[in-house]
Amino acid sequence: MWSRFISRRVLQLIPVLLGVSFIVFLTMHLTPGDPVEHMLGQAGRVSQQQVDELRSYYGLDRSFAVQYWVFLSHAASGDFGISYSHQGRPVASIIRERSPATIELTLFAFLLALVLAIPAGVIASLRPQGAFDRIATVSALIGISLPGFWLGIVLMILFGLRLHWLPISGRIALGMAPETITGLAAVDALLTGNAPAFWSALRHLTLPGLVLAAPMAAMVMRMLRSSMIGVLEQDYVQFARAKGLPETMVVGKHALRNALIPTINIVALQTGLLLSGNMIIETVFRYPGLGKLAVDAIGAADYPLVQAVVLIYAGSYVLLNLGADILHAVLDPTVRPT
Amino acid sequence: MRASRSDKGEGAFTRRQLLLAGLRLGAVAGVAPGALSLLLAGCGRRQAPLRRDLVQGSIPIALDADVETLDPAMHRSRTVEAVVRNVCDGLVTRDAQMEYVPELAVSWKTEGDTRWVFRLREGVRFHDGSPFTAADVKFTIDRIIGAIAGLRPSPRKDLLGPVSGAEVIDDHTVAIVTDGPYPILHKKLVFQEICPKAYFERVGPDEFARKPIGAGPFRLVEWAPGERIVLERFDQYYGGSPDIPPVGVPALAGVIFMPLEEAATRLASLEAGDVALAVSIPADQAEVVENLSGARLSVAQGTRTHFVGMNCRRPPFSTRGVRRAMQFAVDPGTIVEHYLLGRARALPGMLVPMAFGWDSSLPEPRQDARRARALLKEAGYPDGIDVVLDCENSDKRIGEAIAGSMRATGVRVQVRVWKKDNLLNQLRRQERELFLTSWGNSSLDPSGILPVLFRSDGYSNFFGYQNPQVDRLLDQADRAMDPEARRRSYVEVQQLLHEDAPTCFHLALEELYGISNRVRDFEARPDGMLPMHDVSLRA
Numbered sequence: 001m002w003s004r005f006i007s008r009r010v011l012q013l014i015p016v017l018l019g020v021s022f023i024v025f026l027t028m029h030l031t032p033g034d035p036v037e038h039m040l041g042q043a044g045r046v047s048q049q050q051v052d053e054l055r056s057y058y059g060l061d062r063s064f065a066v067q068y069w070v071f072l073s074h075a076a077s078g079d080f081g082i083s084y085s086h087q088g089r090p091v092a093s094i095i096r097e098r099s100p101a102t103i104e105l106t107l108f109a110f111l112l113a114l115v116l117a118i119p120a121g122v123i124a125s126l127r128p129q130g131a132f133d134r135i136a137t138v139s140a141l142i143g144i145s146l147p148g149f150w151l152g153i154v155l156m157i158l159f160g161l162r163l164h165w166l167p168i169s170g171r172i173a174l175g176m177a178p179e180t181i182t183g184l185a186a187v188d189a190l191l192t193g194n195a196p197a198f199w200s201a202l203r204h205l206t207l208p209g210l211v212l213a214a215p216m217a218a219m220v221m222r223m224l225r226s227s228m229i230g231v232l233e234q235d236y237v238q239f240a241r242a243k244g245l246p247e248t249m250v251v252g253k254h255a256l257r258n259a260l261i262p263t264i265n266i267v268a269l270q271t272g273l274l275l276s277g278n279m280i281i282e283t284v285f286r287y288p289g290l291g292k293l294a295v296d297a298i299g300a301a302d303y304p305l306v307q308a309v310v311l312i313y314a315g316s317y318v319l320l321n322l323g324a325d326i327l328h329a330v331l332d333p334t335v336r337p338t
Numbered sequence: 339m340r341a342s343r344s345d346k347g348e349g350a351f352t353r354r355q356l357l358l359a360g361l362r363l364g365a366v367a368g369v370a371p372g373a374l375s376l377l378l379a380g381c382g383r384r385q386a387p388l389r390r391d392l393v394q395g396s397i398p399i400a401l402d403a404d405v406e407t408l409d410p411a412m413h414r415s416r417t418v419e420a421v422v423r424n425v426c427d428g429l430v431t432r433d434a435q436m437e438y439v440p441e442l443a444v445s446w447k448t449e450g451d452t453r454w455v456f457r458l459r460e461g462v463r464f465h466d467g468s469p470f471t472a473a474d475v476k477f478t479i480d481r482i483i484g485a486i487a488g489l490r491p492s493p494r495k496d497l498l499g500p501v502s503g504a505e506v507i508d509d510h511t512v513a514i515v516t517d518g519p520y521p522i523l524h525k526k527l528v529f530q531e532i533c534p535k536a537y538f539e540r541v542g543p544d545e546f547a548r549k550p551i552g553a554g555p556f557r558l559v560e561w562a563p564g565e566r567i568v569l570e571r572f573d574q575y576y577g578g579s580p581d582i583p584p585v586g587v588p589a590l591a592g593v594i595f596m597p598l599e600e601a602a603t604r605l606a607s608l609e610a611g612d613v614a615l616a617v618s619i620p621a622d623q624a625e626v627v628e629n630l631s632g633a634r635l636s637v638a639q640g641t642r643t644h645f646v647g648m649n650c651r652r653p654p655f656s657t658r659g660v661r662r663a664m665q666f667a668v669d670p671g672t673i674v675e676h677y678l679l680g681r682a683r684a685l686p687g688m689l690v691p692m693a694f695g696w697d698s699s700l701p702e703p704r705q706d707a708r709r710a711r712a713l714l715k716e717a718g719y720p721d722g723i724d725v726v727l728d729c730e731n732s733d734k735r736i737g738e739a740i741a742g743s744m745r746a747t748g749v750r751v752q753v754r755v756w757k758k759d760n761l762l763n764q765l766r767r768q769e770r771e772l773f774l775t776s777w778g779n780s781s782l783d784p785s786g787i788l789p790v791l792f793r794s795d796g797y798s799n800f801f802g803y804q805n806p807q808v809d810r811l812l813d814q815a816d817r818a819m820d821p822e823a824r825r826r827s828y829v830e831v832q833q834l835l836h837e838d839a840p841t842c843f844h845l846a847l848e849e850l851y852g853i854s855n856r857v858r859d860f861e862a863r864p865d866g867m868l869p870m871h872d873v874s875l876r877a
Binding site: 032034037038039040047048050051053054057085086087088089090093094097098160161164168169170171174175177286288289292293296301 | 388390392393394398404406407409412413414484490491493495496543544547548562563564565566594596597598599600603606610612757759760762763764766797
């Protein structure tokens with residue numbers, strides 16, 4: 001039953017990606033702005049012939065349908081074509097260069113969100129309406145409400161420009177980059193035992209990671225808090241207390257475990273949202289990942305590059321949702337496939 | 339029944355189920371992107387860390403744009419050119435005064451009107467140790483003009499005008515052949531850097547775009563896209579152009595370019611000492627740089643002309659009187675003084691004063707409200723005109739200043755802002771009536787700006803402007819091998835343009851650089867190049 005459930009969901013990926021690719025393709029083509037114009041900048045005495053040559057080289061002289069079909073048939077075999085704005089470099093190789101940065105930032109934000117949210121949610125639930133709960137609730141509200149670009153700029157000004165505590169852009173200090181193994185700077189630094197590089201990578205991750213993690217941490221904290229409050233009122237918790245178990249045991253073992261179940265689904269869904277946050281955060285912090293690449297590519301009307309990045313984002317999002325559904329099914333037998 | 343079956347036995351959660359849940363979550367959140375990373379990144383490309391001494395002896399430079407390729411033949415970006423120029427030398431270059439001097443060429447002469455023979459410097463080596471010969475020059479030219487089958491078309495082709503090929507005469511002599519006279523070939527060659535044929539053919543275009551080598555003073559060590567480009571001194575460098583002393587290997591251990599698109603970030607990095615040179619300081623931040631204790635402001639007159647254009651085929655600007663009125667309606671002095679804080683120069687026409695053939699006899703632009711009103715009345719608009727001024731985002735402030743300054747003269751202007759590419763597209767199709775835009779001309783030769791914009795069939799004739807006399811004069815200048823004859827033609831064109839008035843407001847912004855006090859022997863240049871060969875750092 002599991003294999004059928006999962007394979008059906010994976011097959012659903014196909015129409016989703018097709019739909020996404022079509023919408024992106026259509027939107028890019030409807031947007032004014034011509035990739036060849038962009039490529040030539042304000043090229044001086046460019047002849048119509050030179051423009052036509054470039055247009056035909058990049059297949060832009062063909063009809064929309066043909067262009068879309070060519071894209072699809074190549075993409076099916078993993079070939080995303082060549083980038084316009086990077087002057088004909090293969091899209092796959094550009095994405096390969098940029099993806100480790102995004103993966104590192106996303107993982108860091110994911111961990112940071114959990115490290116912040118789980119203890120905060122538990123402590124807040126122990127004394128609802130208490131001082132800590134109020135502070136945590138207000139912080140969560142701020143975390144959810146503040147747009148990332150604004151929070152990012154404010155933190156940059158405060159911690160970077162005023163206090164000089166943290167770097168405001170890039171992945172690692174100049175000359176500190178460790179030997180590349182996985183492409184994730186902090187992980188590579190750990191693997192090569194390079195403590196200064198690890199510290200530098202961590203410092204560079206802190207501000208963008210924090211801004212990216214803020215909404216997720218807030219959501220997870222709120223969810224965990226309310227489900228903890230519910231669980232703590234349950235009879236079996238009262239029973240555990242009556243048995244004379246220490247409070248840490250009651251909360252940490254009996255209550256938290258059950259409260260985590262609804263929270264885990266939120267975590268999986270929010271992890272998907274981290275991806276969309278990337279585009280803004282990476283642009284604000286000049287963090288050289290896929291998100292910034294996508295924003296730059298949109299500006300340059302670089303259809304193939306935008307297509308590929310959006311498809312990767314969409315695919316990851318769908319897979320994360322699939323993961324959440326599977327988790328839900330594992331944890332909740334009533335929705336389990338039969 | 340689906341639900342009831344599971345009610346008793348599976349309703350409660352065992353340790354194993356939770357563990358499984360946690361593992362799956364881990365799999366989704368961690369392993370999936372990790373796997374994607376492996377899939378995309380592969381695990382084969384190990385890269386060694388940068389040497390500490392290289393970083394310490396290098397000059398860190400903040401660029402204002404990212405670099406999308408390092409192939410000298412495959413870009414139209416001044417930023418790419420400024421970086422690549424340190425890696426690859428060209429046949430001809432310019433000194434700080436924008437004089438043309440030989441670099442990899444020793445000398446040149448013309449044979450007839452269509453053949454230029456270049457004598458090449460001997461004993462020059464590329465970064466892989468191979469010698470520089472005429473074959474490399476031929477290869478470079480052929481690749482740009484599209485004479486090599488199977489390669490992507492170069493967007494720099496038009497920068498070589500009517501060049502039709504190159505011939506190797508011997509190892510150190512090459513002839514460049516043009517289709518018709520091309521008096522400015524040597525000026526245009528400063529925009530092309532020589533690429534090594536053998537290396538290119540060995541590694542292919544994609545690898546070359548990421549790891550180009552050349553015969554320049556620095557060799558590329560690392561390019562981390564979006565982060566930095568690291569160059570290291572090339573110890574076998576031939577020394578550079580003898581006309582730009584000192585000749586020899588660079589004093590710097592290396593150069594590190596970092597794209598910092600935000601001006602505020604560039605400034606903060608300069609202030610913090612993270613970069614020693616920051617390009618494109620906005621006019622309103624110039625004072626901040628001047629007040630820094632560890633850095634100074636360096637100023638050069640820019641080569642880009644901002645101008646207001648009018649569509650000569652659409653009313654009200656189809657009437658010449660209205661266009662002439664516009665010349666008197668705007669107050670460039672106030673705009674330069676108050677909006678641009680004096681960091682610009684108002685111009686009487688499209689050319690900047692240091693350009694070849696600049697006509698110094700044109701009247702200085704000034705506002706004359708009475709004259710403007712009178713001209714408008716004469717043209718049939720006694721109540722003035724209501725028009726929309728289209729400009730791109732970055733020019734919005736200047737656009738609004740223009741609109742404000744015209745109000746008193748009966749020209750009521752509303753400013754409309756566009757994304758750069760979108761506006762350019764509409765301008766090329768001559769769809770806008772009144773627009774503020776700009777045109778860069780770092781060649782400082784009128785051929786880079788006047789024919790493109792004002793020839794009847796100019797690819798960027800945004801004005802619908804047609805004047806057979808202008809066309810004829812531009813053609814004459816194009817073919818005249820005698821510089822004096824060219825100059826005369828261009829002067830005449832400038833006067834005709836002033837009378838016909840397809841444009842009415844011109845200014846050139848200054849190029850402002852923030853330079854750390856540690857940097858010796860570098861000043862901002864009009865062409866925006868960043869040659870680091872002669873620069874050194876104080877300890």
